[in-house]
Amino acid sequence: MTTTMTSHTIAVLVNDQPGVLQRVSGLFGRRGFNIESITVGQSEEEGLSRMVIVTQGDDKTLEQIEKQLYKLIDVIKVVNLSSKPMVARELALIKVKSEPAERPEIMGVVETFRAAVVDIGTNSMIVQVVGDTEKIDAMIELLHPYGIRELSRTGVTAMIRGNA
Amino acid sequence: MSAQIPAVRSTEQLREKWMKPEVITGSEILLRSLVLEGVECVFGYPGGAVLYIYDALYGFKDFHHLLTRHEQGAIHAADGYARASGKVGVCIATSGPGATNTVTGIATAFMDSVPLVVITGNVVSSLIGTDAFQEADITGITMPITKHSYLVRSVEELPRVIHEAFHIANTGRKGPVLIDIPKDVSADKTLFEPVQSINLRGYNPKVVPNQHQLEKVAAAIKEAERPVILAGGGVVYSGGHEELLEFVTRTEIPITTTLLGLGAFPSGNPLWMGMPGMHGTYTANQAIQNSDLLINIGARFDDRVTGRLDGFATHAKVVHIDIDPAEIGKNVKTDIPVVGDVKTVLELLNPLVSRSDKADAWRSQISQWMADKPYKYKDSDTVLKPQWVIELLNDTTKGEAIVTTDVGQHQMWAAQYYKFNQPRSWITSGGLGTMGFGFPSAIGAQMAHPDRLVISINGDGGMQMCAQELAICAINNIPVKVVVINNQVLGMVRQWQELIYENRYSHIDLAGSPDFVKLAEAYGVKGLRASNKEEAKQAWKEAMETPGPVLVEFVVSKEENVYPMVTQGSTIDQMLMGDCE
Ligand SMILES: Cc1ncc(C[n+]2csc(CCOP(=O)(O)OP(=O)(O)O)c2C)c(N)n1
Numbered sequence: 001m002t003t004t005m006t007s008h009t010i011a012v013l014v015n016d017q018p019g020v021l022q023r024v025s026g027l028f029g030r031r032g033f034n035i036e037s038i039t040v041g042q043s044e045e046e047g048l049s050r051m052v053i054v055t056q057g058d059d060k061t062l063e064q065i066e067k068q069l070y071k072l073i074d075v076i077k078v079v080n081l082s083s084k085p086m087v088a089r090e091l092a093l094i095k096v097k098s099e100p101a102e103r104p105e106i107m108g109v110v111e112t113f114r115a116a117v118v119d120i121g122t123n124s125m126i127v128q129v130v131g132d133t134e135k136i137d138a139m140i141e142l143l144h145p146y147g148i149r150e151l152s153r154t155g156v157t158a159m160i161r162g163n164a
Numbered sequence: 165m166s167a168q169i170p171a172v173r174s175t176e177q178l179r180e181k182w183m184k185p186e187v188i189t190g191s192e193i194l195l196r197s198l199v200l201e202g203v204e205c206v207f208g209y210p211g212g213a214v215l216y217i218y219d220a221l222y223g224f225k226d227f228h229h230l231l232t233r234h235e236q237g238a239i240h241a242a243d244g245y246a247r248a249s250g251k252v253g254v255c256i257a258t259s260g261p262g263a264t265n266t267v268t269g270i271a272t273a274f275m276d277s278v279p280l281v282v283i284t285g286n287v288v289s290s291l292i293g294t295d296a297f298q299e300a301d302i303t304g305i306t307m308p309i310t311k312h313s314y315l316v317r318s319v320e321e322l323p324r325v326i327h328e329a330f331h332i333a334n335t336g337r338k339g340p341v342l343i344d345i346p347k348d349v350s351a352d353k354t355l356f357e358p359v360q361s362i363n364l365r366g367y368n369p370k371v372v373p374n375q376h377q378l379e380k381v382a383a384a385i386k387e388a389e390r391p392v393i394l395a396g397g398g399v400v401y402s403g404g405h406e407e408l409l410e411f412v413t414r415t416e417i418p419i420t421t422t423l424l425g426l427g428a429f430p431s432g433n434p435l436w437m438g439m440p441g442m443h444g445t446y447t448a449n450q451a452i453q454n455s456d457l458l459i460n461i462g463a464r465f466d467d468r469v470t471g472r473l474d475g476f477a478t479h480a481k482v483v484h485i486d487i488d489p490a491e492i493g494k495n496v497k498t499d500i501p502v503v504g505d506v507k508t509v510l511e512l513l514n515p516l517v518s519r520s521d522k523a524d525a526w527r528s529q530i531s532q533w534m535a536d537k538p539y540k541y542k543d544s545d546t547v548l549k550p551q552w553v554i555e556l557l558n559d560t561t562k563g564e565a566i567v568t569t570d571v572g573q574h575q576m577w578a579a580q581y582y583k584f585n586q587p588r589s590w591i592t593s594g595g596l597g598t599m600g601f602g603f604p605s606a607i608g609a610q611m612a613h614p615d616r617l618v619i620s621i622n623g624d625g626g627m628q629m630c631a632q633e634l635a636i637c638a639i640n641n642i643p644v645k646v647v648v649i650n651n652q653v654l655g656m657v658r659q660w661q662e663l664i665y666e667n668r669y670s671h672i673d674l675a676g677s678p679d680f681v682k683l684a685e686a687y688g689v690k691g692l693r694a695s696n697k698e699e700a701k702q703a704w705k706e707a708m709e710t711p712g713p714v715l716v717e718f719v720v721s722k723e724e725n726v727y728p729m730v731t732q733g734s735t736i737d738q739m740l741m742g743d744c745e
Contacts, residue, residue: 014366015365015366018315019303019304019307019313019315022304022307023307026307026308027308030308060493063493064490064493064494067489067490067492068490070366070489070490071337071488071490072312072366073311073312073332073364073366073367074366075366076365076366077366
């Protein structure tokens with residue numbers, strides 16, 4: 001068992017009951033586990049939601065997180081995605097200041113990242129970017145000099161690659 | 165000795181009576197479902213949000229309802245009932261303040277894995293979330309201290325919810341389950357057909373252990389030179405005490421039982437070392453610290469047992485048997501994890517194990533320690549010593565009584581000096597350490613066992629936290645023998661202030677306490693007082709001969725400390741021995 005802190009992505013299949021998000025996030029808070037991001041949405045099965053949680057911790061903490069999650073009656077399955085090859089994506093909407101003169105430059109950045117401009121105002125525009133966390137971090141950094149007015153990130157959702 | 169509690173009917177007849185499908189209200193569904201779950205006794209307190217339920221209870225005779233004087237009394241009584249009987253304890257409270265008054269009791273049961281179903285009323289569904297009169301988000305408040313909870317949305321789901329709640333409470337690692345019922349749901353009607361199946365996809369407690377792990381345990385026992393068993397409340401809850409006795413008899417491994425494990429193993433057995441941890445025996449703590457194999461059976465390595473973790477059992481290979489996989493490796497690194505029900509695990513393990521000679525030197529070392537360092541106190545002929553009082557209770561009842569305690573010094577002395585021989589005869593708040601628990605839990609225990617002697621041992625501090633329940637004993641003639649060990653102070657706090665805070669006795673003086681004898685009498689309960697050995701013997705004899713409830717106050721010395729003691733931050737072999745030296 002190592003004691004190095006690493007980032008883990010965990011998928012939790014839960015009953016779609018009122019309060020289930022509170023149960024899961026409350027468990028993390030109460031037991032001193034950290035949540036870097038948490039996303040929830042429908043799953044492939046009616047009545048079940050899938051939460052994807054990104055957390056920091058050593059192996060012992062991760063083991064406890066999994067075990068404690070399984071104690072919740074509404075938790076059906078816990079999968080540690082980061083132990084396998086996975087696809088992880090998040091989405092960000094970035095409202096960036098852009099006087100008409102700066103627009104072509106910003107469009108250049110957007111195209112390189114295969115992001116999209118989804119709204120243009122008189123002196124700002126909204127950029128939508130999808131990708132892994134590093135890509136989004138990089139995009140934000142590049143747009144920073146123009147002046148970011150508003151930023152909204154979804155947190156990570158993820159899946160194991162292939163047939164697994 | 166028999167309680168004057170009216171007997172409740174045969175369940176079979178009741179089942180027939182209540183099984184037929186019928187359109188009835190949510191409140192009636194609740195009562196019928198409780199009967200069908202085998203409930204005999206409910207503790208509760210009415211209010212606006214549960215008025216339909218109490219209306220349905222009017223004249224209802226198929227289980228007892230005891231009206232306590234405080235919801236805290238009700239929930240601790242339900243807890244005591246559950247611990248004494250092994251069945252699910254049930255408590256009813258109204259919304260808002262009624263519900264929040266149960267919180268301490270829910271947390272108490274949660275920490276000690278006690279099966280409870282707590283029914284709270286809530287405001288009508290349309291008012292939920294509006295800060296309505298007497299509204300509290302009790303499911304939200306209690307989420308961290310329940311095994312599971314339900315806010316019932318419609319009367320149709322009520323039968324399923326109640327059936328699931330009982331199943332969840334009393335299987336796997338047991339615990340409290342809350343059902344919050346909005347007022348309209350208790351009034352609405354639907355066709356009630358009893359639910360008999362359970363469909364909980366995410367809930368499958370593992371009862372049967374992995375055979376391969378059992379073989380590893382057996383091999384480790386064969387090799388061990390200094391093996392020790394640490395048994396906890398899990399043995400009691402699984403009903404595995406006979407299997408445990410067989411395990412110890414086969415292997416002759418010395419055994420220590422935690423506070424909640426007292427009674428899981430007969431105290432007279434020569435291999436029993438007493439309790440470990442903060443106020444445990446010298447032998448139990450030395451044995452753990454020097455062991456090369458530590459077999460934890462249904463205990464959770466609480467910090468009062470382990471002391472400083474990085475210096476705990478450092479030479480031992482650790483086996484941990486627990487129904488809750490999350491306990492394994494949570495506090496102490498485990499070499500051989502065994503997930504399963506203790507009784508089932510031991511049943512399967514017993515044929516694989518036998519006595520090993522390799523541990524002979526260890527066995528004699530342990531006997532030596534036990535002979536050299538038993539619990540000891542300096543007795544006195546001028547003033548009553550609390551330990552002596554516990555010995556008096558023990559001698560006169562031969563370990564046959566059900567003993568409940570409150571929290572503090574008296575609790576530790578009871579654990580040390582009362583000798584338990586049967587499971588479910590020792591009821592105490594271990595995990596949460598809840599003052600106010602001792603007396604009402606005894607009422608519940610007595611309801612579970614009307615014909616047994618139930619003694620409740622309390623401090624003068626904790627007795628004042630739920631004393632109002634004396635009324636329940638009086639009017640229902642519940643014959644609990646209530647003991648108050650009166651040392652005029654918050655004794656355990658005083659002890660810490662003396663030993664750790666340099667005699668700075670801050671706010672521990674209980675001057676202003678009532679005359680406990682008169683307090684009992686005010687409620688219609690017989691009260692007796694004793695300040696020396698003769699009076700004590702006399703008073704206790706009289707209490708035992710009096711049918712019905714009696715309160716006996718023993719006025720004891722104020723300065724007495726509980727020894728041995730491991731102070732916080734020490735390893736468990738670093739003990740202050742005090743009078744045990
Ligand atoms: C509800 C609650 N409040 C405070 C405490 C902290 N506490 C632990 S022991 C104790 C003193 C108990 O005094 P008493 O009931 O007189 O019993 P004694 O220790 O004297 O036997 C206190 C205040 C507690 N355990 N529970």
